Amino acid sequence: MKHLTIIVPDGQSDLNSVSCIIGAYEIFTRANTYREEQGKKKLFTIELAGVTPEADFHHGLLTLKPQSDISNISKTNLIIIPSLERDCSKITKGNQLLAEWIVQQYKNGAEVASMCTGAFMLAATGLLDGRNCSTHWYAADSFRHLFPQVHLQTEKLITDENGIYTNGGGYSFLNLAIYLVEKYYDRQTAIYCSKLFQVEIDRQTQSTFTIFTGQKTHGDEVVRKAQTYIEDNLQEKISVEQLASLFATGRRNFDRRFIRATGNTPAEYLQRVKVESAKKTFETTRKTVNEVMYEVGYSDVKAFREVFRKITGISPLEYRNRYNREALV
Known part of the structure; x- marks a missing residue:
């Protein structure tokens, strides 16, 4: 059986972080159930993991308790990094233990997927250097400034390269979850989850949703x-x-x-x-x-x-x- 780790960030998160965590957990749990209903064994053991016993979101409005500390997970097959807070300039300053663990697991064969601004944590590991990446269009300028060595493609909803997945912003993380279900389970399971959770399958772009404001924080x-x-x-x-x-x-x-x-x-x-x-x-x-x-x-x-x-x-x-x-x- 494969192992799926859904990261619970150490701070630097917002309500969308919770949505990503819960949404991914629910979709993969349902994919497991659907597989069992077909007379097969479930594919993933799913764990929420972090570096603290509990994590507060939105000034304590919500609290999540990770099921495991990352130090107790020696081997995983897929890691999901949820969205992080909208003040993207702070994202790379923390969660160092999580970033180091993600790098080690990737070197050991795990695949890694970031949702929305979770791409900032993923980019901070260095794993995206020289590779394609997507994130929320709203955060594109900040991302380019912090990680010029990454090929940012905000028009794309999902990127898939060498076992690393990224996706666009907002609730498009649901599209990434469906995409990963098809990758790991099969097309029929993905279609089932798409219909059950009413998520449009095979959407490939976030361009329709982009609001162009122009980069004007430069000094030229x-x-x-x-x-x-x-x-x-x-x-x-x-x-x-x-x-x-x-x-x-x-x-x-x-x-x-x-x-x-x-x-x-x-x-x-x-x-x-x-x-x-x-x-x-x-x-x-x-x-x-x-x-x-x-x-x-x-x-x-x-x-x-x-x-x-x-x-x-x-x-x-x-x-x-x-x-x-x-x-x-």
């Missing part, structure tokens, strides 16, 4: 002015050459500075700002796709649709119909 004043110019002139067809010239900077140097400051090329930033504005208009008005397209500086319907789908994962019309009830009337 030229880039900040360029960002403001873009946001104030959405209806204009702005080229990168125009921007570089406007701020008296060479194109190559401007590109390099913009990427270093924001994580996006100037062209990507232009597209994302325009699409974010279009999304808000679709959500709050009954304007047509063409009207919104012109408002954000596009004149080619095909080009607008392609950019919109690339960034959000769905078409402009699908987005409007999903988030604006009035538009459907």
Whole structure:
């Protein structure tokens, strides 16, 4: 029988941490039960494990008591790291014993999965260096700043690489749990759990849910002015050459500075700002796709649709119909 360890963090956690822990425990327990109902032995022994006898969440509102101390678990097959607190800058400073134990278990053959901002703890172990990773889009800027050696891909809902799994934010941890059930049990068990817990199976992106705000905590004043110019002139067809010239900077140097400051090329930033504005208009008005397209500086319907789908994962019309009830009337 395999062993599953669900980490109970030593502080630095929030209510979503509890959701991840309980949600993962319940889904894997139900997968075991379903397997037994098919006349097979359950696949996993499931344990909540930490480094303290109990852990408080949300200023003592909830308390969890780990079933085991990690020092008593010499061998495990799968480790799940739940979401951690939203103040991501503090996550890497604690839970050192847990991080060291995770590294040792991975070296011994265990696989590791992080949920939402649990990716910060996983990245702090060094196991994600040079690898792909996803986390909550809200925490992307903090993550890139702390772990530049990790290939962050926030558009992806789940990454799967060399026995290490990560996933996007919020309650998308349920999608990761279903994904892992299929990996370890089988497709039919995953479908059953998906239906029982009413979790959409095979969802691959979190792009539709992303709210783009732009990275502005950097110290590059030229880039900040360029960002403001873009946001104030959405209806204009702005080229990168125009921007570089406007701020008296060479194109190559401007590109390099913009990427270093924001994580996006100037062209990507232009597209994302325009699409974010279009999304808000679709959500709050009954304007047509063409009207919104012109408002954000596009004149080619095909080009607008392609950019919109690339960034959000769905078409402009699908987005409007999903988030604006009035538009459907």
